[in-house]
Amino acid sequence: MQIAEIKKEQQGSTGLKNISGSQAVLDAFVAEGVKTVFGYPGGAIMPIYDALYDYHDRINHILVRHEQGAIHAAQGFARASGQVGVIFATSGPGATNLVTGLADAMIDSTPVVCVTGQVFAHLLGTDAFQETDVINITTPVTKWNYQVTDASEIPSVMAKAFYIAKSGRPGPVLIDITKNAQLQLFETEEYQPCEHIRSYRPSPIVRKEYIVEAAKLINAAERPFVIFGQGVILGNAEKEFIRFIEKAGIPAAWTIMGMSAIPTDHPLGVGMLGMHGNYGPNVLTNECDVLIAVGMRFDDRVTGRLDKYARQAKVIHLDIDPAEIDKNVKTTVPVWGDCKETLPLLTSLVEKKLYPGWLQRFKDYQQKEEEKVIREELNPTNEILTMGEVVQLLNELTGGNAIIVTDVGQHQMVACRYAKFNQSKSNITSGGLGTMGYALPAAIGAAYGAPHRTTVAIIGDGGFQMTLQELGTIMQFRPNVKILILNNNFLGMVRQWQQLFHEKRYSFVDIQSPDFVQVAKGFGIPGQSVCERKDLKGAIKTMLDHQGTYLLEVMVGKENNVFPMVPQGRGVAEIVLCREDV
Amino acid sequence: MQKQEYTITVYTENQIGLLNRIAIIFSRRKINVESLNTSPSEVDSVHRFNIVITETEEVVKKLCRQIEKQVEVLKAYYNTNDEIVWQELALYKVPTAKIAEEVKVERLLREHGAHTVVIRKDYTVFAVAGHREETDKLIRVLEPYGLIEFVRSARVAIIKDSEGFHKKLKEFENREPSRQVIENEYLDKNREVFSM
Numbered sequence: 001m002q003i004a005e006i007k008k009e010q011q012g013s014t015g016l017k018n019i020s021g022s023q024a025v026l027d028a029f030v031a032e033g034v035k036t037v038f039g040y041p042g043g044a045i046m047p048i049y050d051a052l053y054d055y056h057d058r059i060n061h062i063l064v065r066h067e068q069g070a071i072h073a074a075q076g077f078a079r080a081s082g083q084v085g086v087i088f089a090t091s092g093p094g095a096t097n098l099v100t101g102l103a104d105a106m107i108d109s110t111p112v113v114c115v116t117g118q119v120f121a122h123l124l125g126t127d128a129f130q131e132t133d134v135i136n137i138t139t140p141v142t143k144w145n146y147q148v149t150d151a152s153e154i155p156s157v158m159a160k161a162f163y164i165a166k167s168g169r170p171g172p173v174l175i176d177i178t179k180n181a182q183l184q185l186f187e188t189e190e191y192q193p194c195e196h197i198r199s200y201r202p203s204p205i206v207r208k209e210y211i212v213e214a215a216k217l218i219n220a221a222e223r224p225f226v227i228f229g230q231g232v233i234l235g236n237a238e239k240e241f242i243r244f245i246e247k248a249g250i251p252a253a254w255t256i257m258g259m260s261a262i263p264t265d266h267p268l269g270v271g272m273l274g275m276h277g278n279y280g281p282n283v284l285t286n287e288c289d290v291l292i293a294v295g296m297r298f299d300d301r302v303t304g305r306l307d308k309y310a311r312q313a314k315v316i317h318l319d320i321d322p323a324e325i326d327k328n329v330k331t332t333v334p335v336w337g338d339c340k341e342t343l344p345l346l347t348s349l350v351e352k353k354l355y356p357g358w359l360q361r362f363k364d365y366q367q368k369e370e371e372k373v374i375r376e377e378l379n380p381t382n383e384i385l386t387m388g389e390v391v392q393l394l395n396e397l398t399g400g401n402a403i404i405v406t407d408v409g410q411h412q413m414v415a416c417r418y419a420k421f422n423q424s425k426s427n428i429t430s431g432g433l434g435t436m437g438y439a440l441p442a443a444i445g446a447a448y449g450a451p452h453r454t455t456v457a458i459i460g461d462g463g464f465q466m467t468l469q470e471l472g473t474i475m476q477f478r479p480n481v482k483i484l485i486l487n488n489n490f491l492g493m494v495r496q497w498q499q500l501f502h503e504k505r506y507s508f509v510d511i512q513s514p515d516f517v518q519v520a521k522g523f524g525i526p527g528q529s530v531c532e533r534k535d536l537k538g539a540i541k542t543m544l545d546h547q548g549t550y551l552l553e554v555m556v557g558k559e560n561n562v563f564p565m566v567p568q569g570r571g572v573a574e575i576v577l578c579r580e581d582v
Numbered sequence: 583m584q585k586q587e588y589t590i591t592v593y594t595e596n597q598i599g600l601l602n603r604i605a606i607i608f609s610r611r612k613i614n615v616e617s618l619n620t621s622p623s624e625v626d627s628v629h630r631f632n633i634v635i636t637e638t639e640e641v642v643k644k645l646c647r648q649i650e651k652q653v654e655v656l657k658a659y660y661n662t663n664d665e666i667v668w669q670e671l672a673l674y675k676v677p678t679a680k681i682a683e684e685v686k687v688e689r690l691l692r693e694h695g696a697h698t699v700v701i702r703k704d705y706t707v708f709a710v711a712g713h714r715e716e717t718d719k720l721i722r723v724l725e726p727y728g729l730i731e732f733v734r735s736a737r738v739a740i741i742k743d744s745e746g747f748h749k750k751l752k753e754f755e756n757r758e759p760s761r762q763v764i765e766n767e768y769l770d771k772n773r774e775v776f777s778m
Contacts, residue, residue, distance in 0.1 A: 135599055140606050144653045145599070164653055198754040199595050199656045323647040 016187040021151030021177065022051035024188060025115060028158035030058050031191040034086050036077060036448045038062045038070040042090025043130055045117025047182035049088070062448070062477050065469040067094050069441040071101025072467070074112045076445030078105075079428045080403055080455075082236070084165050085112040085445060091119055092130030095137075095176070100435055102141040102172045107432030108257060109234060111170035113161045121149040121178040134176045143171030151184035155191055163194035168202030169321040170234055203320050206337035206345065214316045214333045215349030217290050223358045224250045225288035225313075227273055227281070227302075230257035230431075231295015231320060237340040238262065238424045241294065244347040249354040251362050253281035255296050257431040260421035264400070270362040274302045275566045276413040279373075279575060280365030282566060285310050286573040287361075292316045295339050298328040299432065308571025318342050372577040373563050378418070384557040385533060387414040387486045393540050394456065394484070395420040402454040402482075403428060403446050407439035407463035410492035413562045415458045425450070437466030440483065444470060447479035454482065454544065461487040461513045471523040474549050482543050483527075483551040485516055488558050496561045500582050520551040527551030583638040587616075588660045589668065589739045590646060592631040593623060593747055595654040604631060604655075607648045613637060617670075619736035625747045628656065634737050656754055661741055668739035672717035673699065674708045674724055675731040681706060687727055694720045705730060 025048055037059055041049040064070040067089045074085025089095055095116040105112050119128040135147050144164045146157055161173045218224055232241045238261050245252045251270045262269055271278030291313040303309045314332040317325055318339050325334040335342050377388035400420035406412040406429040428446055430438040443457035464485055491509040498506050520527040527550055530539045543550045566575045567582055576582050594600055608615050616634045623630035646658040681687045696708040710717050721732055
């Protein structure tokens, strides 16, 4: 008898199906609307891959070249689409290779579900081949994790996994399934999505009296200032947020993770906060009288020295995660709850206002920054190419409609400083963890998450070499990714710090690179390298116009620095505009 | 803010791995756990942790929020020693011959509220339940008489003004629970957080 016939026979008339644990995993994916999975097979996950063979019409599996690539791709997918990114990896090394991505997804609140294979349950703890204690390794870097040793648990555990990953403050979930559970046949009813876990409160109840107090503070303010983070994007509250700032007339600055939640050219948008953010929002954080933080977590790269951060201000903090309230900055009025719910309530209570004099102060600082930093970066007076002018040309040619995925380092800061965005979910970067090697795989994921948009991965020469094996994934599956390498022949950000704070002792930052264009060629990806200004615009246009993935390397100034900068250990108001002031 | 002893009480689902999830919240911040006890609670299927640390209230409050953030944690409370009734159990093994010789020992043990668990020819085991100072004191008392072994349990504590968890759990099971259940109760109590 054929296997299919046996399965048919096993299906009773009770509505119960007899399926394997592996099928249950894939049925859960289908029921949750998963269409793309990033993964890599191996011994302990072979039953799932065997079942996957029969699901290829419903689930598109992208075979990456390294499990770290799989999870970063899933992260990029999640960030571009707003859906949960899904990963398969085998036990042992397959699972440990996920750890960096899990930590990244944890700190940047990215919803991903990893399914890892595990050795047979009877071998747990015996140091079996490719056995690792994955649950304990990943506990600090997952929102939730669980080991399945019996197939009957799989439907409810998968339902919980998706629910936990995407609800409340999103985060990574890992489900480790022993091989016996993948193989085991069991009877199950139709998949039921999870909607409630009694010990888990995804979003706290909104307390109206705190909103009233917050509105009172805002209405009485003379110099109110809004700072916002990724919470606005994760909460799908972009419209609610814009309505709030527009009615209240309050200038708003974004963190790196909040970027693109409002269009970069919004009249109330005053730029980026933080270490390499804009001059005005950093300095004026210490002059505002009411600071309204929305969906952000006061990271040290945003606050600088905490005892010199907004001491004069009354702080209103809107966040979905109660543990964020008072964690770093003492709050005057905590408004916990989903900002999609809290922002409209607040908007209805704030008075319609404008603060022309206060907004002008941001513009004055912007002008100073323009003169001292931006002008030279975007329109250099010498022949050396800057990262800023490349980003500027990209803005011009994409019209600000592209998804920009960045890696970590100088190019990341420059891209985030100068990139223009017209729509949300467009800036994808490793903000909290600062994971070099993130951009290439994340861009692959973003291309699947938003297939109708242009995805540009801006990467440094160092970061590109960390995960360039994913060019193989591009070669095989042909996602459309524009790879823009800004090559300064240095590990630029570390070099900048060595120059500024370590007496120019350039210790192991002179990284050598292969011929990137030749490397790409080896993977069947066309490309070119430019080092002269006259070729730059044409080259970017060629890259964008090309049907499919294209690699463009731009040779930029070796020892350019990113400014302004809040040097570590100083307050935000002590931001400096040039090397001489450090 | 002054550091002092706090007892954290955590109500959780009974799940493998949760102990580790809670323990790493302390170890990640390099905070020493002085005592940790896990046990069933007054509610069937709900587990109860008692954790003792010496820290400032601000730190304890943040720790409790991090604990409550864990998916399987129902609720975390923290209390000072005034707000709880607590006990630790200590066992002492002493040579039987020595105690038989010295009449004084029997009186000492009575004074410290010890009761005999086992009497054998070679040794006797006494048990004392009480606060740490009390159980510590008896070590010093018994040392001259050849204390062979000593062990003390983790702290178990009851919160004086708690109404138990039965009612709360009902609300947790409800999809639209009341505000008190959802919210961080410390924020309600603590005026300085909400200083208008």
